[in-house]
Amino acid sequence: MGVSQIPGQRDAVIDEDEARTKVTRGATQVVIYEKCQCPLIVKQFRLTHLSAGDLLQAEIELGSENGKMIQDYKKEGKIVPSEVTVKLLQQAMQGSTNNKFLIDGFPCNEENRTAFENIMKVEPDFVLFFDCSQEELTRRILNRNQGRVDDNIQAIPKRFQVYFESTLPVIDYYSSKGKVQKIDAERSIEEVFEAVKSIFLNFSGGSGEGN
Numbered sequence: 001m002g003v004s005q006i007p008g009q010r011d012a013v014i015d016e017d018e019a020r021t022k023v024t025r026g027a028t029q030v031v032i033y034e035k036c037q038c039p040l041i042v043k044q045f046r047l048t049h050l051s052a053g054d055l056l057q058a059e060i061e062l063g064s065e066n067g068k069m070i071q072d073y074k075k076e077g078k079i080v081p082s083e084v085t086v087k088l089l090q091q092a093m094q095g096s097t098n099n100k101f102l103i104d105g106f107p108c109n110e111e112n113r114t115a116f117e118n119i120m121k122v123e124p125d126f127v128l129f130f131d132c133s134q135e136e137l138t139r140r141i142l143n144r145n146q147g148r149v150d151d152n153i154q155a156i157p158k159r160f161q162v163y164f165e166s167t168l169p170v171i172d173y174y175s176s177k178g179k180v181q182k183i184d185a186e187r188s189i190e191e192v193f194e195a196v197k198s199i200f201l202n203f204s205g206g207s208g209e210g211n
């Protein structure tokens with residue numbers, strides 16, 4: 001991967017052996033990809049989609065004691081402290097009856113990764129790396145129009161900088177463990193999904209459900 005290329009999104013999937021014990025033991029999957037791919041994946045492969053960004057946004061909207069602090073981090077494109085994000089993910093996993101999770105937008109840095117793995121005692125099965133140019137990502141973000149505080153021309157360079165400094169080391173770590181699957185994300189949503197699908201099918205031995 002060249003330094004001019006960055007993944008469109010950091011997303012993760014957690015998969016564990018037993019629903020009752022999912023937080024303490026079992027195999028885990030981490031997948032990294034773009035949010036818009038998640039509904040397609042979870043439907044076909046019966047995963048529960050957990051978006052770290054959405055969980056944090058829900059805290060902001062609830063007006064929880066952490067909400068204001070989270071909002072400030074997001075506005076600056078900074079990474080929210082691990083104890084907050086890991087706790088939200090843990091609660092969501094414990095509250096689910098599924099035993100396979102797609103974690104989207106996490107871990108953002110090495111501290112996120114180690115905190116999550118230490119608390120949950122699980123590791124990802126694989127990670128999807130969405131490779132896309134900064135120019136194309138900037139275009140997509142500015143076209144998104146979801147009223148996000150961080151989707152603007154001031155925040156975007158900060159988010160790229162945080163990505164290069166903090167998130168790339170996570171990709172490097174998972175690469176060293178042979179867990180990263182790289183996808184060319186410059187292409188259309190449909191073409192990207194085809195690439196994602198073949199990775200999942202290879203991993204699950206073709207046991208995807210539905211179409």
Ligand SMILES: Nc1ncnc2c1ncn2[C@@H]1O[C@H](COP(=O)(O)OP(=O)(O)O)[C@@H](O)[C@H]1O
Binds near residue numbers: 010033034187
């Ligand atoms: N392959 C693609 N081609 C064109 N637009 C895309 C593609 N993938 C995502 N987008 C658009 O880019 C924006 C950001 O995508 P999203 O998946 O939400 O990214 P992220 O999860 O990184 O926030 C969305 O408006 C989405 O529709």
Ligand SMILES: O=c1ccn([C@@H]2O[C@H](COP(=O)(O)OP(=O)(O)O)[C@@H](O)[C@H]2O)c(=O)[nH]1
Binds near residue numbers: 009079080106108
């Ligand atoms: O694990 C996470 C995920 C998200 N964020 C914060 O939420 C923002 C938006 O992240 P999200 O994954 O929702 O969106 P993306 O950057 O992929 O568009 C990030 O810039 C961070 O400020 C965070 O701190 N930790």
